[in-house]
Amino acid sequence: MSTLDTLYLSAHEYPGAIRALAARMQVNPSVLAHKLNPNDTTNHLTVRDMESIMTLTGDYRALHTLCMDHGHMALPLPEVVDQDASTAIIKTCEEFADYLKSVTASLSDGKVTAIELRSIQKELSELVAQSGRLEAILAAMQAQGAQR
Numbered sequence: 001m002s003t004l005d006t007l008y009l010s011a012h013e014y015p016g017a018i019r020a021l022a023a024r025m026q027v028n029p030s031v032l033a034h035k036l037n038p039n040d041t042t043n044h045l046t047v048r049d050m051e052s053i054m055t056l057t058g059d060y061r062a063l064h065t066l067c068m069d070h071g072h073m074a075l076p077l078p079e080v081v082d083q084d085a086s087t088a089i090i091k092t093c094e095e096f097a098d099y100l101k102s103v104t105a106s107l108s109d110g111k112v113t114a115i116e117l118r119s120i121q122k123e124l125s126e127l128v129a130q131s132g133r134l135e136a137i138l139a140a141m142q143a144q145g146a147q148r
Helices: 003-013 017-025 029-036 047-057 061-069 085-107 114-146
Strands: none
Touching: 003 017, 003 029, 003 047, 003 061, 017 029, 017 047, 047 061, 085 114
8 A cells, every 4th residue: 555545545534534634734625635546647745735634634554654665664752651761761671681582582493483573573662662762751851951
C-alpha cells in the first residue's frame, strides 16, 4: 500500500468522509478528492495536506508507510508520566540487559531461529521505548529549567 493509498483511506474513513475533512482543512471537497485520487495526474497533495490529514484524522498510517518505504520507522514520542530520571535510567539499563540476554541466548548454538529473532526484536522494541521515555523525562526536565 502506498502513502497516497493510506491518505485516501484516512480521508474516506474520517467521520463524514472527504466532505467533512475538507471543511476542517478549509479546502474545496472536490479539490481534496482529486488530490487523493491516485489516477489524477494533475492535482497533487502537498506535505501540508498530508500533515493536515494526519493531524485531523489522528491516522498516521501514511507516515509509517512513507518511513517504511524508505527503510525507516516512525515511533511515537512517549508521554512523561513519571518524572524520576533515576528510575528511568535503571529501567533503561534493565531493558538493555534483557535485550543482550536475548541476543546471547540466541547465539549460544551459533544460529538464530525465527522465534529467537522475534524475541530479540521484541526486546529491542522495549529497549527503544524505554530509552524514549528516559529522553522524554530529560527533555521535560530541560523545559522546566528553561521556563525559570
